[in-house]
Amino acid sequence: MIKLENLFCGYGKKTVLKGLNLEVRTGGFAALIGPNGSGKTTLVRTMSGLLTPQKGKVIFDGKDVNKMPHKELAKKIAVMTQAQTLTAPFCVEEFVLLGRIPYWGRFQVVEDKKDIELVERVLSRTGISHLRQRPLKELSGGERQLANLARALAQEPDLLLLDEPTAHLDIGHQVQIMDLVRDLNDKGLTIVAVLHDLNLASLYCQKLILLSDGKIQKVGSATDVLEQEVINKVYGTSITIRQDPVTSLPFVFPVH
Amino acid sequence: MESSRGNIGWVFLLMAILLAVMLFSLAVGAVEIPIRRIFYLLTENCESPERAILLKVRLPRIFLGLGVGGGLAISGVILQGMLRNPLVEPYTLGISGGAALGVCLNIVLGGSAILGSLSTPLSGFLGALGVIFFVYTISSSRGGMRLSRLLLIGVMVSFMASSLIMLVMALSETRDLHGIIFWIMGSLEEPNPWLIKTALFVSVFGAVISFIYSADLNALSLGEEEAFHLGVRVERMKRIIFVIASVVTGCCVAVSGVIGFIGLVVPHLMRLLVGGDHRILVVASFISGAAFLILCDTVARIIIAPMELPVGVITGLVGGVLFIYALSRKDYSF
Numbered sequence: 174m175i176k177l178e179n180l181f182c183g184y185g186k187k188t189v190l191k192g193l194n195l196e197v198r199t200g201g202f203a204a205l206i207g208p209n210g211s212g213k214t215t216l217v218r219t220m221s222g223l224l225t226p227q228k229g230k231v232i233f234d235g236k237d238v239n240k241m242p243h244k245e246l247a248k249k250i251a252v253m254t255q256a257q258t259l260t261a262p263f264c265v266e267e268f269v270l271l272g273r274i275p276y277w278g279r280f281q282v283v284e285d286k287k288d289i290e291l292v293e294r295v296l297s298r299t300g301i302s303h304l305r306q307r308p309l310k311e312l313s314g315g316e317r318q319l320a321n322l323a324r325a326l327a328q329e330p331d332l333l334l335l336d337e338p339t340a341h342l343d344i345g346h347q348v349q350i351m352d353l354v355r356d357l358n359d360k361g362l363t364i365v366a367v368l369h370d371l372n373l374a375s376l377y378c379q380k381l382i383l384l385s386d387g388k389i390q391k392v393g394s395a396t397d398v399l400e401q402e403v404i405n406k407v408y409g410t411s412i413t414i415r416q417d418p419v420t421s422l423p424f425v426f427p428v429h
Numbered sequence: 430m431e432s433s434r435g436n437i438g439w440v441f442l443l444m445a446i447l448l449a450v451m452l453f454s455l456a457v458g459a460v461e462i463p464i465r466r467i468f469y470l471l472t473e474n475c476e477s478p479e480r481a482i483l484l485k486v487r488l489p490r491i492f493l494g495l496g497v498g499g500g501l502a503i504s505g506v507i508l509q510g511m512l513r514n515p516l517v518e519p520y521t522l523g524i525s526g527g528a529a530l531g532v533c534l535n536i537v538l539g540g541s542a543i544l545g546s547l548s549t550p551l552s553g554f555l556g557a558l559g560v561i562f563f564v565y566t567i568s569s570s571r572g573g574m575r576l577s578r579l580l581l582i583g584v585m586v587s588f589m590a591s592s593l594i595m596l597v598m599a600l601s602e603t604r605d606l607h608g609i610i611f612w613i614m615g616s617l618e619e620p621n622p623w624l625i626k627t628a629l630f631v632s633v634f635g636a637v638i639s640f641i642y643s644a645d646l647n648a649l650s651l652g653e654e655e656a657f658h659l660g661v662r663v664e665r666m667k668r669i670i671f672v673i674a675s676v677v678t679g680c681c682v683a684v685s686g687v688i689g690f691i692g693l694v695v696p697h698l699m700r701l702l703v704g705g706d707h708r709i710l711v712v713a714s715f716i717s718g719a720a721f722l723i724l725c726d727t728v729a730r731i732i733i734a735p736m737e738l739p740v741g742v743i744t745g746l747v748g749g750v751l752f753i754y755a756l757s758r759k760d761y762s763f
Contacts, residue, residue, distance in 0.1 A: 223657050247660030254654065261650045262705025274648050275660035282644045282708050328659070 174199040174363050175220060175332060180229035182219045188227060189215040191387040197365055197380070199331075202358040204374035205367045206398075207384030208408050213367045216384065217336050220365065221252045233332070247275035251330035253321050255337050265312070265320050266305040269295060272327025295326040299353060315346030322353065333357070335366035339373060351377050371425045375399055376417075383407060399423040436703045440712055447720040454494075454727040455487050459734060493617045493625045494723035497681040498691055500632025502718025504674040504681075505692030506699070506710055507639050510646045511670045512576050518693035519678035522583035523560045526590025528682040529613055531556020533597045536608045549612065550624055550683040557679030560586055565671065573664040574671070576653075614739035615686030617726045628684045635677035636715045642666060643707040650705065689741050691718050694748035701755050721748070 176196045183189040189212045197203050205213045218224045220231055222238040231238045238246060251272070261268065272295075273288040284292075296302045299319045304312065312320060318338060325333060338354065339347040347370070355377055358364050368374040374381055375395035383390040383398050385407045391398045401414050404425065417424045455467050462470070462479055470480045504519040519525070535541070535552035544551060564586055568579040594613075598606060619625055639646075645666055648656040653663050678692070695718040696710070703709045725743040732738060 218654075221658060223654060243657070243662050244660035247658060250658075252658040254658075262700065263647070263650075264704070267647075267704075267706055271648055271651070271659060274644055277644060280641060282640065 174201070174234065175365070176232040177220075178230045178232060180219065180231065181227045182215060182224055182229075183227060184215075184224075189387050190219065192229070193387075193389055195382065195389060195392065197363060199363055200358070200361055201380060202355070202364045202378050203366070203380040203382055204378035205365060205382050205384060206369075206371060206374050207390075211384040211407075212387040213384055214336055215387075217252065217334050217365070217367060221250055221334055222246050244275045247328060249330060250332045250334065251325035251328040252334045253318075253325045253336065253338060255340055260310050262308070262310075264306050264308050265301060265323075266292060266296070268309055268320055269323045269327050272324040275328060291327055291329070295323040298326065299323040314341050315343070315349070318342060318346070318350060319353075322350065326357070330362070332363045332365070335364065337367050337369060339368070339370060347373065371399060371404070375422045375424065376420065395422050399425060436706070436709045436713075439703050440709065440716065443713055443716045443720065447716050447723075450720045450724045450727075451491050454491055454723050455483060457727060457731055458482075458487065489619065489622060489625050490617045490726060491723055492629055493619055493685060494726050495719040496625070496629035496632045497617065497685045497688065498695075498722025499715040499719040500628070500635060500677045500681045501688070501692040501722075502695040502699075502714040503632070503636050503639050503711055504678045506696040506707070506714045507642075507646060507670050508674050508692075509696055510650050510707055510710075511667060512580055513650060513652070514580065515697065516693075517580065518690075519674060520687070520689070520692065521580065521587065522564055522675065522678075523586030523590060524557045524675055524678045525682050525687045526587040526594075527560030528553040528557040528679060529687055530590045530593050530597075531559070532612050532686075533594050533609050536605050536612070537597055537601045546621060547624075553683035554679055557675070557682060560590070561672075561675040561679065574667050576667065579671070611739075612686050615688035615741045616737075617685055617722070617740060619684055624684050628680050631680040632677050632715075635673050636711065638669070638673050639711045640708070642669065643711050646670070646707040646711075647705075650707070687741070688722070688744060690744045690748040691722055694752045695721055697752060698755055 174197055177193045180190055180193040181188055193216070205216060207213055215224065219226060220238070222231070222241065225239050233241070233249065238250070241249075263271075269292050270284055270288065273284060273291065276288070293302075296305060299322055301316060301319050301323060304316060304320070309317065309320065322338070333354075335354065338350050342350065351373055354364060354366065366378070368378075379394065380392065381395055381398040382392050383403070390407055391403055399414055401412065404412055404414070411428050412425050413428050414423050414425055416422070452464055452467065456462050456464055460479065460482055462483065466479070467483065470477065470483055501519055505517070508517045508519060508522070509515060531552040531554070532549055534556075535548050540548040540552055564579065564582050565574075568575055568582050594609075598609060601609070645656070645661045648659040648661045649663070649666065656663050681688075696714050699710055699713045699717060703713050722740070722744065725747060726740045728747075729738040729740045729743045
């Protein structure tokens with residue numbers, strides 16, 4: 174589905190990502206983990222085609238993402254960015270409808286019946302149908318993130334990139350969003366999510382990708398990646414890892 | 430969607446208001462003409478002084494008001510939308526300053542001796558074009574057009590232009606000063622029908638292009654990165670919006686002078702009324718900008734008749750009061 178080939182990328186002369194090779198298969202659910210500044214957001218921006226690699230390629234379904242037409246790309250890959258600052262003057266319904274823009278021709282400015290049905294569907298899928306007329310800026314953090322997810326789904330993507338979907342959310346909303354995302358994954362949507370919470374990553378994702386200083390440190394299942402020594406070294410802290418009694422997945426605890 | 434359907438109602442209402450304002454403007458003045466008689470005079474082909482007043486004096490002013498008011502309003506809407514800054518108006522980018530400088534130089538250097546009455550709009554438009562080109566070149570780099578830079582450079586160019594205008598005025602004679610000041614104050618009085626047609630055509634054209642790009646503008650109001658993810662060709666679109674807003678504003682200013690406030694106030698009032706969806710906002714702003722300017726011009730024409738106030742006085746006062754009133758009534762943020 175999406176493949177990085179010897180990828181170098183950054184901003185201007187600065188190189189953030191240093192030679193990444195990676196593949197996420199169709200239907201996969203991968204978590205990007207790593208300390209602040211390790212290049213997670215930059216990687217999302219590169220995978221979405223926003224940044225042009227300094228070297229190497231991002232291949233999506235056999236095509237170089239930087240050579241795909243913008244609209245084509247937006248129909249295949251949807252990105253949910255860190256949207257806490259979202260203040261555009263729209264109501265939820267108008268906002269979600271923006272996800273349909275990639276499907277509109279140059280001279281289309283008004284939604285058709287299919288767009289309306291789809292918006293309807295993603296609103297109920299994300300459980301925010303009742304908020305449709307509410308202005309975005311009146312929403313709580315959790316509701317806003319749901320609206321953001323609904324907009325990404327309105328793009329009918331094959332790949333969904335999430336940049337810290339659970340940041341600043343309470344535990345209830347964290348689980349709500351992650352459950353929704355896992356449901357979508359079960360239905361066949363490929364997902365790559367930047368996650369700060371290692372335990373959420375362990376709980377929900379099939380594959381963890383540990384980034385450190387722009388390089389991939391380790392890729393694999395939660396049990397493979399979440400090893401005490403590796404995590405301690407990469408994050409520069411001391412943690413201990415125990416097995417979750419219910420799921421028998423590794424859980425990370427900070428220690429003083 | 431429900432909300433947008435409700436808003437289309439607003440567009441029809443604004444349209445009705447525009448027509449009413451146009452009729453009112455045709456009816457009042459030194460010679461009062463009852464509305465029923467207006468229809469008669471406009472439809473029947475008869476010789477009468479009243480018909481001449483309607484066709485030669487009042488109608489051209491209305492058409493120019495339509496073009497300039499609508500044009501300034503949509504330029505304001507699309508620039509505010511693109512720059513995501515509520516304080517931007519068409520003049521912020523220095524276009525009016527450039528035009529005014531052009532006209533100033535033309536008056537002082539006596540360009541009208543060579544080109545006649547066309548020299549004023551021409552020099553205004555050239556001044557505007559010069560500034561547009563300058564601002565565009567400086568704020569573009571290899572990575573594309575940087576919007577924060579565009580805004581700052583526009584503001585600086587405005588200041589530079591007004592300093593230069595002051596310099597020119599300080600060095601010029603009293604007779605020229607009068608001409609400069611009157612031009613800068615702005616007026617819808619324009620004897621040349623060709624110029625009126627041009628201004629009207631350019632601003633309607635600009636409105637159509639803005640409407641075509643209105644869905645993309647909605648995407649852009651989330652930010653450039655988000656717009657890219659929605660498939661918008663951001664760099665190309667920024668350039669188109671900038672050029673459209675600049676050319677429309679340049680034309681309006683060249684023909685009618687610096688009529689202030691419309692490009693700032695009308696978009697905000699319309700956002701309060703119809704919301705942030707540019708697909709409706711662009712249309713509503715064009716209609717109400719036109720209605721607002723025609724109304725202000727009519728008031729300026731009759732309030733101290735037979736003298737005429739500069740229309741900018743009315744647009745600023747009425748617009749400001751309306752805006753503050755609207756702000757205090759409703760919880761509004763950009």
